[in-house]
Amino acid sequence: MDCEKASYRMHHYLDGELTVWRRWYMRRHLNKCPPCAGGFVYEVEFRMIIAERCREQTPDDLRRRISGAIGFESGSEEGDWSP
Numbered sequence: 001m002d003c004e005k006a007s008y009r010m011h012h013y014l015d016g017e018l019t020v021w022r023r024w025y026m027r028r029h030l031n032k033c034p035p036c037a038g039g040f041v042y043e044v045e046f047r048m049i050i051a052e053r054c055r056e057q058t059p060d061d062l063r064r065r066i067s068g069a070i071g072f073e074s075g076s077e078e079g080d081w082s083p
């Protein structure tokens with residue numbers, strides 16, 4: 001699997017639409033391709049924040065942890081990156 005396919009399938013992976021063997025290939029690619037793995041982590045964190053925002057119940061601790069994980073400074077929740 002090349003990076004372009006990995007990037008394309010990432011969304012299906014996160015949406016649970018890939019078959020078992022495709023998920024396996026996806027994980028194998030992420031394991032040996034740091035750029036794609038980084039993008040994958042970003043995508044996961046992004047979705048987590050969207051989900052949390054929809055619930056409006058994000059604990060401060062979790063928010064700080066997520067912000068730190070993706071390189072945003074804590075306290076920047078008014079950022080301009082909503083979908």
Ligand SMILES: [Zn+2]
Nearest residue numbers: 003006033036
């Ligand atoms: Zn890649």
